[in-house]
Amino acid sequence: MSCTFPHLFSSLGIRGHEFRNRILSTGHQTYLAQRNLPGDDLIAYHEARARGGVGLIISEAARFHVSTVSEAPDLALLSDDAIPHYARLATAVHRHGAKLFGQLSHSGRVTRRMMNGMRGVVFAPSSTPENRFHVVPREMPTEMVAEIIASAAQGARRYAEAGYDGVELMASHGLLFAQFLNPAVNRREDIFGGSAENRLRPLRESLIGVRRAVGDGMVVGLRVSADEADEGGLDRETVLGICCQLSEEGLVDYINTTLGTMASLGGSIHVVPPMEIPPAYVAARAATIRAAVSVPVFVAGRINQPQIAEGVLAAGEADMCGMTRALIVDPEMPRKAREGHSDEIRACIGCNQACIGHFHAGNSISCIQNPSTGRELSLPEAAPVAQRSLKVLVAGGGPAGMKAAVTAAEMGHKVILSEASQRLGGQALLAQLLPDRFEFGGLVTNLTTELALRQVEVRLNSRVTRVLVETIAPDSVIVATGSTPVGSEVEGLEGAHVVEAVDVLAGKAQPGTRVVVADWRCDWIGIGLAVQLARKGHQVRLVVNGICAGQNLQQYVRDHWAGKLHEAGIEVIPYARLFGVDGDTAYFLHGASGQPIVVEGVDTVVVASGNVPDTTLERELGEVDVPFVTIGDCTIARSAEEAIYDGVATTRAFLAQVAADVGLSEGPSIMLHQ
Known part of the structure; x- marks a missing residue:
């Protein structure tokens, strides 16, 4: 007992x-x-x-x-x-x-x-x-x-x-x-x-x-x-x-x-x-x-x-x-x-x-933190041990990079995880700042524990560049540098107060009293920010480029938060794509009819836009003779589930290939996208 x-x-x-x-x-x-x-x-x-x-x-x-x-x-x-x-x-x-x-x-x-x-x-x-x-x-x-x-x-x-x-x-x-x-x-x-x-x-x-x-x-x-x-x-x-x-x-x-x-x-x-x-x-x-x-x-x-x-x-x-x-x-x-x-x-x-x-969604069960769940036969939790130990450099300490470093260490490789900022966790650190979402940070806590158990060398405030790669001389590089907001292409952007949702979450931007959240993502960001700002006393309207708020969320959660939006008195305008801003007015187009939707009395438009992969390091490594692979958001921006899955499945396949190829021939670098 x-x-x-x-x-x-x-x-x-x-x-x-x-x-x-x-x-x-x-x-x-x-x-x-x-x-x-x-x-x-x-x-x-x-x-x-x-x-x-x-x-x-x-x-x-x-x-x-x-x-x-x-x-x-x-x-x-x-x-x-x-x-x-x-x-x-x-x-x-x-x-x-x-x-x-x-x-x-x-x-x-x-x-x-x-x-x-x-x-x-x-x-x-x-x-x-x-x-x-x-x-x-x-x-x-x-x-x-x-x-x-x-x-x-x-x-x-x-x-x-x-x-x-x-x-x-x-x-x-x-x-x-x-x-x-x-x-x-x-x-x-x-x-x-x-x-x-x-x-x-x-x-x-x-x-x-x-x-x-x-x-x-x-x-x-x-x-x-x-x-x-x-x-x-x-x-x-x-x-x-x-x-x-x-x-x-x-x-x-x-x-x-x-x-x-x-x-x-x-x-x-x-x-x-x-x-x-x-x-x-x-x-x-x-x-x-x-x-x-x-x-x-x-x-x-x-x-x-x-x-x-x-x-x-x-x-x-x-x-x-x-x-x-x-x-x-x-x-x-x-x-x-x-x-x-x-x-x-x-x-x-x-x-x-x-x-x-x-x-x-009609798919078999799994877990965003444990891709082996539901895949016990095709992706067992115990990583295959490599016949040859490699020096592996992982660039980026978000969920994808952290899980890749753990996976590589489980396979018996010597791993260096290099993160450009002062903290591990990537965008999960922002996700936990949304209302009632603090527990999402447990994902980072869990991965940090796994890194410590596998004795992975972690370097913070260390951005991976071509020069650093040439200095460390790893046998392979796993690129997990994440993504950045794609930006807003709207008319009148220069003359209005338009800010990115991630900047509001990070405290880098302060919205005015009357806020419109322009939610292209239809996920947690728009709903969460709308509720968060309303709780802080802002007058908030949530304008969604989809059929409803939280369209891309699990339905029980979506419906629960639809109730929270209603309780908070937040007006939700669906089927609306941001077109332009002018003074205190935001202009949207109806997603189905194409007709204008005019929202007046606006101090700040908060844009919850999509993300574009950060391919800077990928381009640099194309000129270096080292095998590398991209995983997570720097391949294409998705969610923590795909990032962690890449950290396991893609990492295993990539390192197995590298280990098999090392010493066999001189040839071009390996570059894989999953």
Whole structure:
């Protein structure tokens, strides 16, 4: 047991199953399924976390009835043919001492149910409109509800025969069973609607059927939103009563609590709460349920550090902590915490970009800080050790350069990281200055720790030039010099107060009282600056060259901040491209119609423009006989995710090529672009 985290690393017993610690990877969509079944990629993903020491893995929701299957790469558990595929996953997880539960889920009305590019038939308890996907579902016939209850039992049996330790029914986040429980959604008049008893019937009978199907040796649990946090959603009193009844009847062995609903824009932020949400904020709700029931209670919601989980457990608020994203960014987090190496843990920063962000973009899961996540087979976290050690010079200490230096050192090379400024971190240092975004700076903290662990030589206030390269005489150069604002080509620029957003963030420019933020980027910069300036007392209008503010952000985060903009009284003007400025007036063109949009009463226009690669060093190295590669923004400006991916994947490929070529022939320099 860890002395530092005694509660976190104490064992927990449920129905004869012993969990080695209280760390839980909750069920979450990965889009790693192959033909709706666990394949090599999904197995490798979960095995990495089991190897890292997690106590319990709950694999993502499997569709157990044909009425909820779509073209998405979700898991399905519709026939006995699936059992061997799930058995492979169970074997891989058990090999490393972790326990494995499987989820059973039906989306009900919370889906467009896309099939062959078209919307399919969506079934729900009643034809109650849904406010996120804009679906009016078809009411399930009574016979279909009975069929779903029977199918849940069969799905659980398949999990049991595959060797799983438990099964979890989902009545969380506004999904089907939650829809039956909610009188605002369930307007049926048969035995599955009307009274509270009838509304509970589908979930209750499903739990009874599941227990009969799996016998006494398997854990049966329930995931539930302690509060759907939405008008018309299930409230905490209703949920508490349901949990108490199911516990008293012995129908559940544990209750896994979360918050929110997928059925609304406002409630969705709680599905995967970002860095703007306080850590462990659901724990108090879980504690209320735990005090009222006789079974263990799990909790999830921004528990991203072992010390946070330890506090929740020590306070008696829950019996197990969901730390899913903490395990996405660092599968070895449990082992590091248990062995007293917490300072080596790569902490989740709650950015949501490559976990739930990839899912909403239709891509498989990853992590901006750990590109190996979701790519365990194609890009394993352990770097291949080079047969020959090279002297590697990395030019630029932003996220791309820092990760490249770490990667090169992991491969066994001698690395010098040279940064022109007095601090490492690049544009991440500016990103953390935006409102409620301070945690983004954790990315720099994590990379700085990795540099120290790999004993990389870091030189600050040291700009890499052709002369410096010739002096150091490295075997290869990795160019990570970043990017700069592309500049604003607008009429009247000389006679108006127009400043770049990065200069405002850095404190190099001071806007006037009446500010227009001209947001070409449609990402964090425009929204963040608008809110920041409003909080400082400026009168702010946000004019966006896109369909909405935050168009390029993960949708839960975008919708959350749309609400923040509204609360702050910030007018948002979409579809507008900056054309010119004249005195106290800014002129925009409508992005679709081309018609003018005139914004008057302006003291300062803050331009959130795009960035252009800094190619200065690249051009100089073209005249030097040294292999080099460009990574990150100096190839093309993107985000921290692509920069860090380049720092791993491009660096590995480039240095492997250089090591293979050194001494073999005299030839021109190698220059690669990824």
